[in-house]
Amino acid sequence: MSGPRTRSVVRLDHAVLAPDGHVPGPVPGWTGSRRVVLAAPPLSAFAMSLVSMDDGATGGPPPPGVGRFVFVLEGHLRLDADGATHELESQGYAYLPAGLPQTLTAVGATRICLIEKPYVPHPAGEPRVVVGSRAAVPAEHMHGDPNVHVQQLLPEEPGLDLAVNTMSFAPGAALPFVETHLMEHGLLVLEGSLVYRLADGWYPVTEGDAIWMAPFCPQWCCAYGTGWASYLIYKDWNRDPLADGSEAG
């Protein structure tokens, strides 16, 4: 317990949520599971949640029209979807298109991160199931810097309306410039420590902290400490800025 102190901050264009402020609640329709929502409307167009599942807990699909990305933080998740069963170990992940019947089952105590958003269609492509593991995704050097790695977990194709990446930084490495862009972000720190600049605020963040950044929120970060720092990050991607999901179909 931290009493009246917290590192959490919520502003109009960004938020930092530290685990000391988490208030877990039920996940509607799921068994044996508790969820902390880290980003959701009206702040974010996405919902990002941490879900703790007991051994044998089960979960169903998100609300109609919502696409889901699931990332395993700890434990083992069995995913039944599209007539197939996938076994996702720690750092395994899947993208599940809106409307897809699915069952998520924890094999042992399991923690997952869900990233969900109302799907924005495009006539050039249909969404499809994507299953992978972070360990199998090549690390690209951001702007040629061998100390800043980007792993693009989802393919860039017309059927997908989001990107989910990991960003990893050697101690002392930084984003090459202050990014200011249309896409919004939510991120979860997976390991290590960083100082994050968000608009005019500067925040130390560490494993388990979450950040939300509104569209056009200026952002920069630098890793400190003795080991690499990394985070899982989402953004809206590959859609026209004036497109929305309300004309789906």
Ligand code: UGY
């Ligand atoms: O993809 C991105 O926009 C990413 N480099 N942003 C960030 O890490 N804050």
Ligand code: MN
């Ligand atoms: Mn960015």
